[in-house]
Amino acid sequence: MIKTFTYTHVDVPGYQDFAKSIYNRVPKSFYNQKHGFWMLPQELLVAVPGFKQAIEKFGKWENLEQIALIVNHPNRTLDEFPIHTDLANLAPLALNLPVHNCHDPNIYTAFYQPIRELAKDEINFGSTTDAKLYAVYPEQLMQEVDRYYLTKPVIMNTLHPHTVINPTQQLRLALTIRWVDDCLQEWLANNNFEIDKIKQHK
Numbered sequence: 470m471i472k473t474f475t476y477t478h479v480d481v482p483g484y485q486d487f488a489k490s491i492y493n494r495v496p497k498s499f500y501n502q503k504h505g506f507w508m509l510p511q512e513l514l515v516a517v518p519g520f521k522q523a524i525e526k527f528g529k530w531e532n533l534e535q536i537a538l539i540v541n542h543p544n545r546t547l548d549e550f551p552i553h554t555d556l557a558n559l560a561p562l563a564l565n566l567p568v569h570n571c572h573d574p575n576i577y578t579a580f581y582q583p584i585r586e587l588a589k590d591e592i593n594f595g596s597t598t599d600a601k602l603y604a605v606y607p608e609q610l611m612q613e614v615d616r617y618y619l620t621k622p623v624i625m626n627t628l629h630p631h632t633v634i635n636p637t638q639q640l641r642l643a644l645t646i647r648w649v650d651d652c653l654q655e656w657l658a659n660n661n662f663e664i665d666k667i668k669q670h671k
Contacts, residue, residue, distance in 0.1 A: 473626060473628075473629055474626050474629070475580045475614075475615040475617070475625065475626055475629050475631075476578070476580075476615070476617045476623045476624065476625040476626065477623065477624055477657070477662060478617070478621055478622065478623050479527075479564070479621075479622050479623065479624055480621075480622075481523050481524075481526070481564075481566065481621075481622040482523060483519050483520075483523055484523075484566055484567070484621065484622050486518075486519070487517055487519070487520050487523070487566065488566065488567055488568045488569065490517045490518070490520075491513075491514070491517060491520075491568050491644060492568050492569050492642065494513055494516065494517065495509065495513070495538060499538055499540065500540065500640060500642070506537050506538075506539055506540075506645070507537055507538045507539075507540060508535065508536070508537050509536050509537060509538055509644075511533065511536060514536055524564070524646060526656075527564055527624075527648075527652060527653055527656050528648045528650065528652030528653065528656070529648075529652070532648050532649050532650050532652065533646065533647070533648055533649075534559055534647045534648055534649045535559070535645070535646070535647040536644065536645075536646050536647075537644070537645050538568070538642060538643070538644060538645075539565075539633070539642065539643040539644070539645055540640070540641075540642060541576070541633045541635045541640070541641040541642075541643075542635070542640055543635065543637055543638045543639055543640060544635070544636060544637070544638070545633070545634075545635045545636075547608050547632060550632055550633060551605045551606070551608065551632060552581050552605065552606040552608060552611050552630050552631065552632045553603045553604060553605050553606065553630065553631070553632060554603060554604050554606075554627065554628050554629065554630050554631070555602075555603050555627035555628065556594075556602040556603055556604055559647050559648070559649065560647065560648055560649065560650060560651045560652070560653065560654070561626055561627055561628040561654075562624055562625065562626060562627070562651075562653035562654060562657075563624070563625055563627050563645050563646065563647050563653075564622065564623075564624055564645070564646040564647075564653060565619060565622065565623050565624075565625055565643050565644065565645050565646075566619075566622045566643065566644040566645075566646070567619045567620065567621065567622070567643060567644075568642040568643055568644050569640065569641065569642040570637075570639040570640060570641045570642065571618075571619040571620060571641060571642075571643060572618075572620055573637055573639060573641075574618065575634075575635075575636055575637050576618070576619075576633070576634065576635045576636075576637060576639075576641050577616045577617060577618050577619075577633070577634055578616060578617050578618075578619065578625070578631055578632070578633050578634075579613050579615075579616045579631060579632060579633075579634055580613070580614055580615040580616065580629050580630065580631045581606065581611040581612060581613055581614060581630040581631065581632075582611065582612060582614045582630070583606070583610055583611055583612075583630075584610055584611065584612050585610065587606070587607075587610060591606075591607055591610065592604050592605065592606060592607075593605040606630050611630060619643055624653050624656075624657065
């Protein structure tokens with residue numbers, strides 16, 4: 470099996486300040502949601518000083534499709550937030566930024582490959598609360614091939630099976646940003662990253 474692109478850390482000046490501001494601006498009710506992906510209004514992010522300008526380094530603001538908070542509660546298990554791929558009608562890459570408790574060395578995003586070719590009926594297709602489709606993979610048939618720690622922003626491939634591991638006693642929050650076009654692939658290409666494998670996996 471070909472190991473496709475998983476992630477790369479990228480420079481977003483001011484991301485630490487953005488994290489503090491976003492954490493303070495997001496309604497605390499969001500933090501009590503179950504594990505998963507919760508949409509944020511763009512106007513909340515526009516109000517964060519410098520945020521819009523920093524994000525437009527990667528793609529046009531008017532082409533944004535989703536800005537969401539990823540909530541990972543303490544002691545989360547793969548039953549609650551399983552190994553999955555994102556299947557929404559979006560470009561395959563996401564820009565993720567740390568927001569809260571992302572520096573704990575025990576919290577990370579893991580990427581997986583099947584240990585053998587999977588039959589279609591071994592993959593469970595479902596949807597999140599905002600109807601963003603995903604496919605869930607059986608844990609016993611997957612092996613970890615890569616991981617990253619969200620200590621600074623990353624561009625990641627959401628079409629590669631992945632999940633967030635949080636065995637700690639702390640809530641972990643991250644911001645994920647998606648565009649309708651392939652601007653992140655173009656940004657990687659313009660900054661000398663290999664993109665053939667991303668397109669191969671799309």
